[in-house]
Amino acid sequence: MYRGQSGMWSWLLHRVTGVAILLFLLVHIVDITILGFGPTVYNNALQVFATPFVRLVSLALIASVLYHSFNGVRIMLIDFWPQGVKYQGALWVGVLALTLIGFVAMGYFVMLPVFQGCPPHQCGN
Amino acid sequence: MATATKPVSQARTSRTVTVQVRVKRFQPDSGKGAYWQEFTVEADPLDRFVDVLNRIKWTQDGTLTYRRSCLHGVCGSDAMRLNGRNRLACKQLVADLGTKITAEPMLGFPVVRDLVVDMDPFFSKYEKIKPFLINDEPVPSSERLQSPEQHARFEEGTKCILCGCCTGSCPSVWANREWVGPASIVNAHRFIFDSRDRAAQDRLQILSDRTGVWRCRTIFNCSEVCPRGIPVTQLIEEVKRALVQDGPDVG
Numbered sequence: 001m002y003r004g005q006s007g008m009w010s011w012l013l014h015r016v017t018g019v020a021i022l023l024f025l026l027v028h029i030v031d032i033t034i035l036g037f038g039p040t041v042y043n044n045a046l047q048v049f050a051t052p053f054v055r056l057v058s059l060a061l062i063a064s065v066l067y068h069s070f071n072g073v074r075i076m077l078i079d080f081w082p083q084g085v086k087y088q089g090a091l092w093v094g095v096l097a098l099t100l101i102g103f104v105a106m107g108y109f110v111m112l113p114v115f116q117g118c119p120p121h122q123c124g125n
Numbered sequence: 126m127a128t129a130t131k132p133v134s135q136a137r138t139s140r141t142v143t144v145q146v147r148v149k150r151f152q153p154d155s156g157k158g159a160y161w162q163e164f165t166v167e168a169d170p171l172d173r174f175v176d177v178l179n180r181i182k183w184t185q186d187g188t189l190t191y192r193r194s195c196l197h198g199v200c201g202s203d204a205m206r207l208n209g210r211n212r213l214a215c216k217q218l219v220a221d222l223g224t225k226i227t228a229e230p231m232l233g234f235p236v237v238r239d240l241v242v243d244m245d246p247f248f249s250k251y252e253k254i255k256p257f258l259i260n261d262e263p264v265p266s267s268e269r270l271q272s273p274e275q276h277a278r279f280e281e282g283t284k285c286i287l288c289g290c291c292t293g294s295c296p297s298v299w300a301n302r303e304w305v306g307p308a309s310i311v312n313a314h315r316f317i318f319d320s321r322d323r324a325a326q327d328r329l330q331i332l333s334d335r336t337g338v339w340r341c342r343t344i345f346n347c348s349e350v351c352p353r354g355i356p357v358t359q360l361i362e363e364v365k366r367a368l369v370q371d372g373p374d375v376g
Contacts, residue, residue, distance in 0.1 A: 002232060002294060003209030007345025007358075011296070078343050078362065085359040088345065 010092045014071050017064035024061045052114045059107050066102045070095040142224055144168045146177060148189065149229040150239050159236070162186075170220035175203055177226070178214060178240075190239040198352060201288030205240045206231055211290040211350040231293030233302070247289050250305050254313040254331055259324035275320040278375060282315030282360055284353040291347035291357050297340045304340045305332065307347040307357045314360040317367060320375045329368050338364050 002008070034045045048054055074091045078084035084091070144166050151159045164181045175193050182189045194202040196215045203214040206229040208222055219226075234242035260269070285308060292298050292306040313332055317325045332338040338361060347357035367373040 001209065002206075002296075002346070004294070004344070004346045005349050007343070007349070008296070011342055011344040075343060078358075079365065082366075085343075085348075085356065085362055088343070088358075 006089055006092055010071060010074075010095070013067060014075075017068040017071075020060065020064040021068060024064070050113070055110055055114055058110050059103075062106050062110065063099065063103050066099045066106075067095065070098045140169055140171075141167050142170060142219070144177060144219060145225050146181065147225075147227045148181075148239065149227075150189075151230075151236050152188065153238060168219045170218065172219045173215050174207060174212075174217045174219065174222060174226065174228070175214040177219060178228075190241050192241050199286060201286035201352075204231060204288040204290045204293065204352075205229065206293070211294045213288060213290070213352045216352055231289060233293045233295065233298040234289065242289075242293075244289060246302065247292060247306070247308065248287075250309045251287065251312060253305060254309050254316075254328055255324060256312045256316065258316065258319070258322055259327070260321055261323065269321045271320055275375070278320070279315050279318040281355050282311050282318075284355050285311050285315070286353060287312075288352060290350045290352055291355075294346035294350045296344055296346070297342055301336070301340065303336045305336055305338075307341070307361060310338055310341070310361045310364055311355060311357055314364050317364060318373050318375055325367070325373050325375075329364070329372070332364060333368050338368065341365070 031045065031049075035042045049058070071092075074088070074095050077091060078088055146164045146166060148162050148164065149159055150162050164185055166177055166180050166185075168177050168180070173196075175191075175196060178189065178191055178193075182191075191205065191214070192202040193215065194200040196203075198213055198216040201213070204211055205214055206212075206227075207214070207217055208227050211231055214228075228240060230236045230240050230242050234244065234247065237243050287308060289308060291311070292308045295307055297304055298306050310332065313328045316322045317328050341358070341361045343358055343362070345358050347361075348355075348359070351357055363373075
């Protein structure tokens with residue numbers, strides 16, 4: 001294992017979250033396909049997203065999308081802004097901060113029904 | 126009145142520390158594959174790591190193999206992975222490495238023996254970018270003059286000693302041995318941005334294919350390890366922008 005610094009970890013995390021988003025996309029394609037079986041089947045199937053476990057998985061999706069988007073902007077700045085390379089470390093700290101803020105804010109609303117203790121079938125989405 | 130000054134040799138002895146060195150060894154004729162071997166050596170904190178290797182080779186195990194030549198950070202022969210990061214053994218002090226040191230050959234290169242890697246693929250990629258001045262215009266009676274600003278545009282790249290530290294630290298190189306790698310791009314930059322050179326477009330063409338500059342994922346390991354302090358990623362990004370803008374912005 002090579003002992004890289006922040007640049008390497010930012011890249012590795014970008015790759016991992018990219019693959020994770022792709023897997024989430026496949027799940028999304030499956031759930032949208034269920035729409036073809038009619039509204040009742042679709043609504044019943046979607047109840048799975050209200051369960052506490054899948055809500056936790058949604059948190060991973062939120063974290064992945066936020067990190068991947070903000071870091072994507074960082075990479076574009078490195079590529080197109082002549083000062084980007086100089087400030088890449090600071091930009092990464094910014095990416096992590098924005099990801100954390102966004103994650104806490106969105107995660108709060110995703111997990112709120114679980115904290116309020118409502119049963120999955122009445123939590124709604 | 127004479128002041129009590131310790132002789133240099135005594136001063137060194139009083140500081141001596143015991144260093145444990147783990148070396149990843151590979152002796153192709155032994156048929157054993159790669160294995161770890163630990164050596165215990167006395168060293169001065171201001172010894173360079175190459176001094177420690179010399180002590181092991183000269184007093185403990187003559188079969189330990191590594192490259193070294195100038196021993197002053199100029200020839201670039203003794204690049205290796207020390208405590209997980211690519212370093213020149215002749216520039217790295219024991220004081221900076223600690224008393225437990227791990228030494229491995231660089232990643233991304235075929236290992237020939239112990240800490241010696243095969244640099245041939247590295248140099249053939251270097252040759253690919255035509256690392257020499259190309260200018261077919263009539264030779265002037267004196268030098269081809271250049272302003273300090275024009276020189277500054279490519280000066281960073283001239284510092285490269287072709288040690289391979291950057292190339293061996295690059296995950297894109299580990300993943301694709303065909304990739305031209307950071308050192309070659311740095312040396313291409315040195316000529317692309319030279320106002321006296323006339324082959325910038327040729328070099329940009331070479332670097333625009335699948336094994337060219339776009340395989341750089343801005344990971345920055347190269348910039349961190351360069352023993353000459355070259356901002357490698359910065360130079361690679363400048364070459365990328367020159368490609369997008371159809372040429373370098375040479376004054």
